[in-house]
Amino acid sequence: MRFDLALTLQALWTGLCQAAMQHYPAAWGHYDVCKSQVYSDEGLTWDYMACQPEAADMTQYLKVTLDPPNITCGDPPETYCALENPYMCNNECDASTEELAHPPELMFDIEGRNPTTFWQSTSWKKYPKALLVNITLSWNKTIELTDDIVLTFESGRPEQMVLEKSLDYGRTWQPYQFYATDCLDAFTMEPKTVQDLTQHTLLDIICTEDYSRGYVWKYDKTVRFEIKDRFALFAGPRLHNMASLYGQLDTTKNLRDFFTITDLRIRLLRPATGATTVDENNLSRYFYAISDIKVQGRCKCNLHANSCVYDKEKLSCECEHNTTGPDCGRCKRNYQGRAWSAGSYLPIPKGTANISRVCDNELLRCQNGGVCINNVRCNCPSAYMGLLCEKPRCELGGCGLPDSGQPTLMPLSFLRLLLLLLGSVMLREASCGPAVL
Ligand SMILES: [Ca+2]
DSSP states (O other): OOOOOHHHHHHHHHHHHHHHHSOOOOOTTTOOOOEEEEEETTEEEEEEOOBOOOOEEGGGGOEEEEESTTOBSOSSOEEEOOSSOTTOOOEEEOTTSGGGOOOGGGGSSOOOSSSOOOEEBOOOTTTTSOOOEEEEEEEEEEEEEOSOEEEEESSOOOSEEEEEEESSTTSSOEEEEEEESSHHHHHSOOBOOGGGOOTTTTTOOOEEOTTTSOOOTTSOOEEEEOHHHHHHHHHOTTSOOHHHHHHHHHHOHHHHHHTEEEEEEEEEEEOOOSSSSOOTTOGGGOOOEEEEEEOEEEEOOTTBOSOEEEETTEEEEOOOTTEESTTSOEEOTTOOSSOOOOOBOOSTTTOBOOOOOSOOSSSSOOOTTOEEETTTEEEOOTTEESTTSOEEOOOTTOOOOGGGSSOOOOOHHHHHHHHHHHHHHHHHHOSSOOOOO
């Protein structure tokens, strides 16, 4: 099942963009400014810096897909019982009644009011066959996670689940974390927590029992993937030393890729049962329900953009530094004097833009007597224009080369006569229209 919030998202994004467009003073390590004008020996020129968009709530820009597609409750309507009390059966799901429907988009709406809104699966009526649900979140864009992924369950938390990520738009998947009440039994993995990780084992994939034990509905409703605890291994407990983290991200591609995704997949493998045995006479007690999913991140722009736009249901970076592409992953046409490279967080605080060069003394020279300025522009003689001064500057009507054998431009007076004639014909055909002359 797919859903689409294009219109609302567009409005939200416009608001966000306006906020993002305001340039704040270059606070230490924020990388929010891509370039600034400076005076140098050659006059006013641009100083380029590494830059990245601000972190935002990324759930506004995703598409959600459920597998199997008909796993959402309510078609046909069903009544559910409470996990802790099989005789309390007042949870009704009916897809055709708005107040009783639990579609997937309710995992991404704004919470804070009571009662909560949530997506709910069908119950485990095919027990002992496993109740499996895949929830895939797709951005169709590389994004970098900046905060913990948090799932809030309305039901008991699942006894077994896996969080997976993709970096290639869903073609291949890697696990991010395993969750189980018994890691050994479920995945033959030793239970661990994020606190067991060190700088050297940060990329290890662990199974944790922290978020599966206990089925008390009112408490312990969240399942986390701890991004900040992992950042803290380099940046310190309160992330006060982000320079250290940025330095590591700069030099370690694996680490950078670890926090980068295009898709997330939540694989729900076994619902909460609250006991060692399943009550086969009351399978309406077992199901999944999720009220909220939080994913904070930013568009990956390779440190070449400080804003990202959402247009036609797609995020893309607003690239600077003569780069282009959804992730600013290549040089703009005519700006390929040097191979493309990502910007760098170093040196702190401004980083390095690693700008694609327009001109240099070896590969891409300014032509027709132009002079290369700071590798980013050619200072052209007055008779020439273009990036490399390759085009003669044309005066009005003066670019023709009458003796070259190519068709010559029509004289201006002849053109005007032709337009007059055309105009009078059109005026006869229609009573109103654009003025011709
Ligand atoms: Ca909700």
